[in-house]
Amino acid sequence: MGAAEWCTLLNPLFRRETVMQIEGSSALVTGAGSGLGEATARAIVKRGARVTLLDLGGSRGAEIAADIGSNAQFIEADVTSEEQVTAAVDAAVGAFGEIRALINCAGIGSALKTVGKDGKPFSLDVFRRTLEVNLVGTFNCIRLAAAKMVGNEPDEGGERGVIVNTSSVAAFEGQMGQAAYSASKGGIVSMTLPIARDLSRNGIRVCSIAPGLFDTPLLKGLPEDAREALGRSIPFPPRLGRPPEYALLACHILENTMLNGEVIRLDGAIRMQPR
Numbered sequence: 001m002g003a004a005e006w007c008t009l010l011n012p013l014f015r016r017e018t019v020m021q022i023e024g025s026s027a028l029v030t031g032a033g034s035g036l037g038e039a040t041a042r043a044i045v046k047r048g049a050r051v052t053l054l055d056l057g058g059s060r061g062a063e064i065a066a067d068i069g070s071n072a073q074f075i076e077a078d079v080t081s082e083e084q085v086t087a088a089v090d091a092a093v094g095a096f097g098e099i100r101a102l103i104n105c106a107g108i109g110s111a112l113k114t115v116g117k118d119g120k121p122f123s124l125d126v127f128r129r130t131l132e133v134n135l136v137g138t139f140n141c142i143r144l145a146a147a148k149m150v151g152n153e154p155d156e157g158g159e160r161g162v163i164v165n166t167s168s169v170a171a172f173e174g175q176m177g178q179a180a181y182s183a184s185k186g187g188i189v190s191m192t193l194p195i196a197r198d199l200s201r202n203g204i205r206v207c208s209i210a211p212g213l214f215d216t217p218l219l220k221g222l223p224e225d226a227r228e229a230l231g232r233s234i235p236f237p238p239r240l241g242r243p244p245e246y247a248l249l250a251c252h253i254l255e256n257t258m259l260n261g262e263v264i265r266l267d268g269a270i271r272m273q274p275r
Helices: 001-017 035-046 061-068 082-096 125-151 179-202 224-233 243-255
Strands: 026-030 050-054 072-076 099-105 162-165 204-211 263-266
Touching: 026 035, 026 082, 026 125, 035 050, 035 061, 035 099, 035 243, 050 061, 050 082, 061 072, 072 082, 082 125, 082 179, 099 263, 125 162, 125 179, 125 204, 162 179, 162 243, 204 243, 243 263
Parallel strands: 026 050, 026 099, 050 072, 099 162, 162 204, 204 263
Antiparallel strands: none
């Protein structure tokens, strides 16, 4: 059989690929009051989905939801609270019928050395709080949203939902002062595959994105020259990442059924130096 005959034979197989349909689906986005979460919520709605934005009360979440329109709602919640996230998940299902996608963008940063110049040890409260928000908070949202997803009707490919988490390149190349932050983001990397395996029988996929240096509120407090210097440290493109670029990858993960159990770096080929 020649190449032309093989192409004719295989073409129907490629045309039968299945993807999650973002249009008409319902998603929950944490940390949606700014940065990566805001960009992702807007991107998903632009593709025809309905979105529940979850963030703290002092965020711009309510303002952003109002700006997006009738296909978005804001729910105030702390990702570390079982009661508040349970209520938010219930509100998302109540408003839009189901949750097909969860994108975890909520997180905080911390910068303290194990022993400071003053000889004082790293604050254990800061270490605990960083892990509580970034790692425990992410898992809290995963477990509660997944418990709803298992009740979804499977699509023609057997899929019931998709979960996307936010790690960081600090999980792999943590810099000085990033012990707590790197530990929290490294935990997200480490739990991605086992959770994907846990939920595989339910038709739920799980991936994580590890962004590099992105232009988010975590960097907004830096002077402009410092931000530009950070951008120039990236091989290509030599600039800070933009939240819509994160959102673009998140949407692709939602749609690409073969992406599962994977951590994807989104960093312009940067490898972080010690400081």
